[in-house]
Amino acid sequence: MIIFKNDAAxxxxxxxxxxxxxxxxxxxxxxxxxxxxQAIIELQEANGISFYIxxxxxxxxxxxxxxxxxxxxLLQFDLKKxxxxxxVLDPNNQLNQKLLRSCDEIASLPSMxxxxxxxxxKSLDMFLEQQHLNKI
Numbered sequence: 001m002i003i004f005k006n007d008a009a010x011x012x013x014x015x016x017x018x019x020x021x022x023x024x025x026x027x028x029x030x031x032x033x034x035x036x037x038q039a040i041i042e043l044q045e046a047n048g049i050s051f052y053i054x055x056x057x058x059x060x061x062x063x064x065x066x067x068x069x070x071x072x073x074l075l076q077f078d079l080k081k082x083x084x085x086x087x088v089l090d091p092n093n094q095l096n097q098k099l100l101r102s103c104d105e106i107a108s109l110p111s112m113x114x115x116x117x118x119x120x121x122k123s124l125d126m127f128l129e130q131q132h133l134n135k136i
Contacts, residue, residue, distance in 0.1 A: 004039035008032035011039050017128045019051035019087075020044065022068075024059055030067060037071040044077075050084040051128070057089050057121065080114045085131075088117040089124050 003020075004011040007027040014021055020040055040052065056063055065088065072079055079086045118124040 003043055004036065006032045006035055009036045011036060011043070013043060013047075013049070017051065017132065018049055019053050019128065020049050021053045021055055023055045023057075024063070024068075026058070026060055028063065028067060030071075033067050034071045034074070037068065037075060037077075041072075041075060041077050044082055051087060051131075052079060052083045052085075053087045053089060053124070055089045057091055059092075062092055086115045087124060087127070088115055089121060090117055091119055 001013050001015070002010060003013050007025065008029065009025055009032075010023045012021045012023070013019075020043055022036060022040060043049065044052070054065060054068060056065070069079075116127070118127065
């Protein structure tokens with residue numbers, strides 16, 4: 001179910017996997033990103049959802065996600081406390097990991113400590129399915 005949409009992303013609530021999925025688009029300016037993050041926070045606070053998924057599979061460039069994580073920090077929202085797990089779907093993961101390591105300020109963000117990254121949708125789906133089975 002689509003919850004929010006703007007030039008930067010489409011935010012969906014996937015009830016079956018108990019997750020918020022943010023599908024990032026190629027227009028990643030600061031103000032639209034903050035609007036997206038605000039929508040995610042409001043949805044999480046109202047519903048107590050387990051997983052946050054940052055889906056970067058449609059991006060045609062390397063993106064460290066710094067603006068995304070920084071927007072959460074600006075709004076004083078601790079991903080680690082509010083979500084059971086934060087997941088990133090990023091087909092360019094290996095290249096982006098090098099980009100992340102080269103940015104000291106990203107590593108200093110406390111919300112970066114518990115993120116799991118997947119390169120393929122199938123691997124992410126298998127992880128979510130296993131998490132669902134563990135709850136049963």
